[in-house]
Amino acid sequence: MKHIGLIVHPARDEAKAVAETIADVATGLGLTTELGVTASTELVISVGGDGTMLAAAHQALEFDLPIVGVNVGHVGYLAEIPRDDVATSLGRLAAGDFRISERSTVAATLEDGNRHVGLNDIVIEKEISQRVIHIEVAIDGNPFARYRADGLILATATGSTAYSLSAGGPVVDPELDVVLLTPVAAHSAFTRPLVLSHDAVATVTVTSERRARVNCDGVEVAMLDHGGRVDISGAGQNLRLITFDSRTYPHSVFEEFGHESA
Numbered sequence: 001m002k003h004i005g006l007i008v009h010p011a012r013d014e015a016k017a018v019a020e021t022i023a024d025v026a027t028g029l030g031l032t033t034e035l036g037v038t039a040s041t042e043l044v045i046s047v048g049g050d051g052t053m054l055a056a057a058h059q060a061l062e063f064d065l066p067i068v069g070v071n072v073g074h075v076g077y078l079a080e081i082p083r084d085d086v087a088t089s090l091g092r093l094a095a096g097d098f099r100i101s102e103r104s105t106v107a108a109t110l111e112d113g114n115r116h117v118g119l120n121d122i123v124i125e126k127e128i129s130q131r132v133i134h135i136e137v138a139i140d141g142n143p144f145a146r147y148r149a150d151g152l153i154l155a156t157a158t159g160s161t162a163y164s165l166s167a168g169g170p171v172v173d174p175e176l177d178v179v180l181l182t183p184v185a186a187h188s189a190f191t192r193p194l195v196l197s198h199d200a201v202a203t204v205t206v207t208s209e210r211r212a213r214v215n216c217d218g219v220e221v222a223m224l225d226h227g228g229r230v231d232i233s234g235a236g237q238n239l240r241l242i243t244f245d246s247r248t249y250p251h252s253v254f255e256e257f258g259h260e261s262a
Helices: 014-029 048-064 081-096 249-256
Strands: 004-008 032-037 045-050 069-070 097-112 115-118 121-126 134-140 142-147 151-155 178-184 194-197 202-204 210-217 219-224 229-243
Touching: 004 014, 004 048, 014 045, 014 081, 045 048, 048 069, 048 229, 069 202, 097 121, 097 151, 097 194, 097 210, 097 219, 115 121, 115 202, 115 210, 115 219, 115 229, 121 134, 121 229, 134 151, 142 151, 178 229, 219 229
Parallel strands: 004 032, 004 045, 045 069, 069 229
Antiparallel strands: 097 115, 097 229, 121 151, 121 210, 134 142, 134 202, 151 178, 178 194, 202 229, 210 219
16 A cells, blocks of 8 residues: 555644645655545545544545544544554554454435445434424334434444434444444434344334434435435445554443443
């Protein structure tokens, strides 16, 4: 992996400065860099926070490229490299001293056939903040539940530590190939999160007169009117996330969430 494509947060001066450092260090290691992803790119490096990392991950998925993130934001669950460790990490990349973590993705297929793939989650949420939405969920064509809720999250294992977690969803090993169904502030008989197989299809139908918004990794991709529906399942495509972390999954959970291991 000699040619690096840099995806840099456009509004942060510190991200631009770190990108310049990456370019200088890479040159000294015999690597080349350029802004963006092209046909010659062999590795994507995101420079920013997790928002930048998500945007870069979509490009990495499109071109089936490995990706790693340098964290210059406030949250860095996905962007693993601290800004002060750029030189060391690039040296390890050049030497092949890293591991590829395969991360599953989730897809939303709309009635018009448009398909949107996310690394973290697909969210169906209310359009008007003061009013809940009514939605029905069927799994593999079988009716499952009706919800009066602020929304519904269908997250990947990677996304289990994002919005789903704040809504009461479980923390899941990020390399598992599952989809988590987590209601948001539901006024229903069944409000527990559900873990689905990656190939299960959850069909979400809006039954209220109030419209619902469909977001993919935080970006609005559609609006659903009364009777509108979306099919959500594992996308069948993995993101190849580069990691230098040798910790076991339980150990990383203890450290990331401020617990002390035994």
